[in-house]
Amino acid sequence: MSSTSTTNLPIAKAITAGLRDALRADDKVLLMGEDIGVLGGVFRVTDGLHAEFGPQRVVDTPLGEAGIVGTSVGLAVRGYRPVVEIQFDGFVFPAFNQITTQVAKMHNRTNGTVHMPIVIRIPHGGGIGAIEHHSESPEALFAHTAGLRILAPSNAQDAYWMTRQAIECEDPVIMFEPKKRYWVKGDVDPDRRPELSPWQAEIVRPGADATLLAWGPSMPLALESAEAATEDGIELEVIDARSLAPVDYPTIAASVRRTGRLLITHEAPVLGGLGGEIAARISEECFYHLEAPVMRVGGYHLPYPPARMENAYLPDLDRVLDGVDRLLEH
Amino acid sequence: MIQLLAADGTRTPHPELDEVLAGRGGDDDLASPQRLRGYYRDMVMIRAADLEATSLQRQGQLGLWASALGQEAAQIGAGHASREQDYLVPTYREHGIAWARGIEPWRLLESYRGVSHGGWDPNELRTHPYMIVLGSQAPHAVGYAMGLQRDGVVGTGDRETDTAVLALFGDGASSEGEVSESFTFSASFGAPVVFFTQNNQWAISVPTSVQSRVPLAQRSRGWGIPSVRVDGNDVLAVLAAVREALDAARAGEGPRFIEALTYRMAAHTTSDDASRYRPSSEEEEWAEKDPILRLRRHLEQLGEIDEAFIARCDEEAHDLAMALHHHIHGMEDPDPADMFTHAYAEPHPIVEAEREQYLEYVAQFEDDAEQTGERS
Ligand SMILES: Cc1ncc(C[n+]2csc(CCOP(=O)(O)OP(=O)(O)O)c2C)c(N)n1
Numbered sequence: 223m224s225s226t227s228t229t230n231l232p233i234a235k236a237i238t239a240g241l242r243d244a245l246r247a248d249d250k251v252l253l254m255g256e257d258i259g260v261l262g263g264v265f266r267v268t269d270g271l272h273a274e275f276g277p278q279r280v281v282d283t284p285l286g287e288a289g290i291v292g293t294s295v296g297l298a299v300r301g302y303r304p305v306v307e308i309q310f311d312g313f314v315f316p317a318f319n320q321i322t323t324q325v326a327k328m329h330n331r332t333n334g335t336v337h338m339p340i341v342i343r344i345p346h347g348g349g350i351g352a353i354e355h356h357s358e359s360p361e362a363l364f365a366h367t368a369g370l371r372i373l374a375p376s377n378a379q380d381a382y383w384m385t386r387q388a389i390e391c392e393d394p395v396i397m398f399e400p401k402k403r404y405w406v407k408g409d410v411d412p413d414r415r416p417e418l419s420p421w422q423a424e425i426v427r428p429g430a431d432a433t434l435l436a437w438g439p440s441m442p443l444a445l446e447s448a449e450a451a452t453e454d455g456i457e458l459e460v461i462d463a464r465s466l467a468p469v470d471y472p473t474i475a476a477s478v479r480r481t482g483r484l485l486i487t488h489e490a491p492v493l494g495g496l497g498g499e500i501a502a503r504i505s506e507e508c509f510y511h512l513e514a515p516v517m518r519v520g521g522y523h524l525p526y527p528p529a530r531m532e533n534a535y536l537p538d539l540d541r542v543l544d545g546v547d548r549l550l551e552h
Numbered sequence: 553m554i555q556l557l558a559a560d561g562t563r564t565p566h567p568e569l570d571e572v573l574a575g576r577g578g579d580d581d582l583a584s585p586q587r588l589r590g591y592y593r594d595m596v597m598i599r600a601a602d603l604e605a606t607s608l609q610r611q612g613q614l615g616l617w618a619s620a621l622g623q624e625a626a627q628i629g630a631g632h633a634s635r636e637q638d639y640l641v642p643t644y645r646e647h648g649i650a651w652a653r654g655i656e657p658w659r660l661l662e663s664y665r666g667v668s669h670g671g672w673d674p675n676e677l678r679t680h681p682y683m684i685v686l687g688s689q690a691p692h693a694v695g696y697a698m699g700l701q702r703d704g705v706v707g708t709g710d711r712e713t714d715t716a717v718l719a720l721f722g723d724g725a726s727s728e729g730e731v732s733e734s735f736t737f738s739a740s741f742g743a744p745v746v747f748f749t750q751n752n753q754w755a756i757s758v759p760t761s762v763q764s765r766v767p768l769a770q771r772s773r774g775w776g777i778p779s780v781r782v783d784g785n786d787v788l789a790v791l792a793a794v795r796e797a798l799d800a801a802r803a804g805e806g807p808r809f810i811e812a813l814t815y816r817m818a819a820h821t822t823s824d825d826a827s828r829y830r831p832s833s834e835e836e837e838w839a840e841k842d843p844i845l846r847l848r849r850h851l852e853q854l855g856e857i858d859e860a861f862i863a864r865c866d867e868e869a870h871d872l873a874m875a876l877h878h879h880i881h882g883m884e885d886p887d888p889a890d891m892f893t894h895a896y897a898e899p900h901p902i903v904e905a906e907r908e909q910y911l912e913y914v915a916q917f918e919d920d921a922e923q924t925g926e927r928s
Binding site: 252278283284286288289291292293294295296297298299300301302304316319320323324327328329330331332333334335336337338368369371391392393421468469470471472 | 668669670671672673674675676680681685688690691692693694695696697698699700701702703717729730733734736737740893894895896897898900901902903
């Protein structure tokens with residue numbers, strides 16, 4: 223059933239719409255971050271919200287990520303629902319202490335009496351030719367920390383709804399936004415809540431020969447790879463993980479039981495990346511269904527390289543297809 | 553340095569702060585003989601609880617204890633300077649603050665015993681959980697204060713509802729970046745927060761003089777945050793300075809900073825050996841400035857204390873220590889399955905699955921035990 227309210231929006235604007243609707247729905251919601259007010263954020267994701275909601279609800283903060291996240295903890299104790307923007311993925315680390323020792327643990331520490339409905343929005347991933355610290359994929363560092371939830375939308379509809387759902391969630395949520403795809407358009411229906419929970423993975427392309435798992439900025443590559451693989455007669459089932467904490471293992475495992483093979487691709491370094499955790503768990507759960515070891519295609523164990531080298535660093539079509547070949551050799 | 557009671561108990565007049573103590577704006581007289589006796593009793597009580605906790609640690613009942621010995625005046629003064637509605641943000645050594653807020657002492661021992669990470673409801677008791685990661689609580693205090701601004705409970709002139717936050721941290725913690733960021737954020741937004749440092753001279757083995765080239769009280773001035781240094785062993789000076797600063801913050805005048813000069817009479821914690829880095833002459837020198845003794849001398853000079861009152865306080869303190877002792881000895885360990893309960897507020901499939909796994913695992917042993925029991 224199609225809805226009349228569907229609009230075609232770039233991912234960035236879908237998030238803006240999600241933020242706007244959340245600000246309208248609940249006056250405890252407030253946005254904080256560097257340059258998010260009058261400027262509308264370096265990616266313009268908060269564009270127009272300062273004008274509409276004023277400086278008390280769309281707060282231009284001083285430069286200080288620990289301060290931004292740390293004050294959001296106090297606001298949450300006071301009953302607010304702060305949504306903070308970290309300007310770029312590489313700048314979340316000054317707030318790492320607050321996120322991992324405070325935001326993640328306050329609910330547990332207070333025996334459940336205090337909730338931390340904080341959303342931390344982080345532009346995520348590379349491929350935009352940026353300078354150092356503007357292209358990183360630190361999701362595994364946070365996925366490892368109990369108490370946090372992580373969402374990684376890859377399309378406009380998810381970007382809108384995950385923004386809404388993250389803000390409604392009583393737990394802290396980190397939202398990794400695929401920055402290289404901020405301006406890619408897609409249909410958004412703000413009036414119809416999706417049936418899929420934000421914590422579930424989605425099979426975005428069915429296939430019988432192998433499962434290809436990706437998320438966020440890697441989704442277009444995954445779909446492109448599946449398309450290309452058909453030329454060799456290989457049908458890949460493509461899954462968008464969507465939630466990185468918790469990972470939706472039941473959906474992934476069910477797919478792997480059908481296809482017998484799993485390839486995971488992400489931009490983060492393979493060593494210690496989230497793909498490794500997923501591979502280990504799927505190997506445990508699906509051992510007798512696997513025709514091949516779970517394989518990974520990701521970044522190298524290197525600091526993210528200068529922009530002129532990033533194409534060699536990031537997984538691309540050839541590397542993913544090479545991974546598919548290795549997977550099917552078994 | 554602001555001092556209202558000299559070490560021998562003599563009262564020094566201070567026109568402004570005396571007015572604060574006398575009850576500016578219709579408050580009760582904070583320095584009435586009855587109040588003074590109350591502070592004395594409070595300090596005696598928490599010292600007794602503190603000493604008992606140290607001995608409970610020695611008996612193996614607590615894993616660790618961080619004693620506040622010697623810091624009673626700073627904590628009782630600051631605690632009573634706050635008003636009912638204020639929000640207090642302590643560290644791990646704020647037993648006098650907790651006492652002043654009505655938090656039962658055994659609750660403080662819970663985290664040192666390892667049965668919880670704190671666990672009280674911060675909003676109900678208007679006191680943040682004890683904080684272990686140094687300085688981390690300072691931005692929380694500022695954020696809470698920003699919430700107060702948005703709730704319209706700052707600067708209205710209503711003494712019953714105008715609210716401020718008291719953020720506590722040590723001299724060592726003030727070196728942490730988050731404290732500096734808290735100065736920045738509170739100054740930028742004019743947030744109603746009073747930062748209160750108990751400069752007890754040492755951050756474990758590193759003295760304050762190594763951590764700061766200027767007196768700590770001067771630090772916040774770079775942010776335009778007014779500050780004072782008070783004698784932290786003088787309960788009246790602390791009370792007056794903190795009340796004055798909190799009132800200003802409540803009135804919408806923005807953040808303040810107070811350094812209370814005091815001394816950690818015990819080791820840093822029960823795991824520390826202070827004799828390795830601290831000369832005993834220093835300890836003796838500070839023993840002369842004992843906060844409880846000082847108030848007692850003052851009350852004696854006023855003729856407002858007698859042997860019977862002192863004996864009654866000591867008896868009550870002894871009873872408190874005994875009660876703590878019995879409470880802790882009788883304290884049951886929590887059910888380990890409870891550790892899965894509050895990791896998340898909303899259902900989480902992985903935590904749920906791991907909890908089930910854990911329960912099944914534990915049940916195996918129970919089954920085994922039952923079978924062995926049947927056989928014997
Ligand atoms: C971030 C952090 N680093 C190190 C420690 C270990 N530690 C605990 S207390 C302490 C010294 C703190 O001194 P101060 O802030 O002066 O407070 P005091 O203990 O003297 O009351 C240290 C280094 C810690 N708890 N947190």
